[in-house]
Amino acid sequence: MTIYNLGSINADHFYAVPHLPGAGETLAAMTLATGLGGKGANQSVAAARAGADVVHIGAVGPDGGWAVDRLAQYGVGTERIARIGTPTGHAIICVDPAGENQIILYPGANCALTSDQLTVLDAAGPGDWLMLQNETNLQQEAAERARANGVKTAYSGAPFDVAAVQAMLPHTDLLLLNAVEARQLAQALGLVVGDLPVSQIVVTKGADGAEWHGTGSGETVSIPACPVVPVDTTGAGDTFAGYMVAGLSQGLVPEAALRLASAAAAIKVTRAGTADAIPARDEVDTFLAG
Numbered sequence: 630m631t632i633y634n635l636g637s638i639n640a641d642h643f644y645a646v647p648h649l650p651g652a653g654e655t656l657a658a659m660t661l662a663t664g665l666g667g668k669g670a671n672q673s674v675a676a677a678r679a680g681a682d683v684v685h686i687g688a689v690g691p692d693g694g695w696a697v698d699r700l701a702q703y704g705v706g707t708e709r710i711a712r713i714g715t716p717t718g719h720a721i722i723c724v725d726p727a728g729e730n731q732i733i734l735y736p737g738a739n740c741a742l743t744s745d746q747l748t749v750l751d752a753a754g755p756g757d758w759l760m761l762q763n764e765t766n767l768q769q770e771a772a773e774r775a776r777a778n779g780v781k782t783a784y785s786g787a788p789f790d791v792a793a794v795q796a797m798l799p800h801t802d803l804l805l806l807n808a809v810e811a812r813q814l815a816q817a818l819g820l821v822v823g824d825l826p827v828s829q830i831v832v833t834k835g836a837d838g839a840e841w842h843g844t845g846s847g848e849t850v851s852i853p854a855c856p857v858v859p860v861d862t863t864g865a866g867d868t869f870a871g872y873m874v875a876g877l878s879q880g881l882v883p884e885a886a887l888r889l890a891s892a893a894a895a896i897k898v899t900r901a902g903t904a905d906a907i908p909a910r911d912e913v914d915t916f917l918a919g
């Protein structure tokens with residue numbers, strides 16, 4: 630079974646600043662740290678670290694070779710990542726001493742994907758999954774192409790945009806949202822979350838845990854978060870998504886997949902960073918056993 634992931638790849642540049650810059654202000658940063666990020670890359674790393682066979686579909690620019698190498702080091706299949714002329718996506722993240730942040734996101738190569746990159750989905754079939762988020766182009770085309778072959782789609786409706794998420798619902802089998810996004814979507818559609826028109830929904834609720842809804846059966850499973858001391862919650866949702874879909878693709882029932890994903894996300898929040906801070910499966914299994 631393979632998880633294909635049409636997803637963004639970013640360089641996350643973290644600048645420690647004395648305060649968040651105001652209009653017209655020039656501000657010297659105290660430190661700079663750069664890491665692998667982007668919702669797509671994070672989710673690919675999480676699924677691969679969970680033990681799934683993962684093929685990332687994406688693009689980087691001439692400055693993105695290191696990101697592809699990093700993905701490959703984590704076990705992600707990188708043959709479908711195009712090297713193009715547009716610069717690699719990146720995020721400029723200013724963090725003040727209180728931990729408050731301000732982010733500029735440049736999509737770059739992530740929104741310059743071409744249909745020929747999707748031909749890999751023509752060889753996919755039942756049992757395989759396609760993961761998608763809101764940081765690339767071609768989401769609907771990829772989902773249609775995958776589903777035509779019996780592939781299930783798992784769509785994270787983030788960064789949240791109600792029109793974009795609504796447009797993806799007819800192409801989605803598993804919808805992944807955080808609690809704020811779920812509330813906004815349900816309100817916009819005049820529905821309760823459990824009645825959203827997809828067959829499975831996962832809602833993550835930060836330190837309050839997560840829930841799974843099987844909309845056909847009316848079944849709901851809720852689990853608490855694993856108690857940890859949080860250091861950095863960035864990427865917790867992506868870690869959860871990657872582990873959740875990997876668990877389902879490995880045949881886990883929703884409750885077991887939720888527990889696996891919850892443990893992985895809890896370990897992540899005890900560490901600073903995004904993709905590079907996602908734990909490996911053996912760490913997660915040990916954590917769960919403890």
Ligand code: ATP
Nearest residue numbers: 807833834835836838839854862864865866891894
């Ligand atoms: P982010 O955008 O920061 O990646 P998100 O808003 O998409 O996160 P959350 O619902 O905040 O997603 O978190 C995802 C999952 O991570 C939660 O369901 C939970 O399992 C785990 N998690 C997040 N925060 C904590 C915490 N403080 N303690 C334990 N687990 C946590």
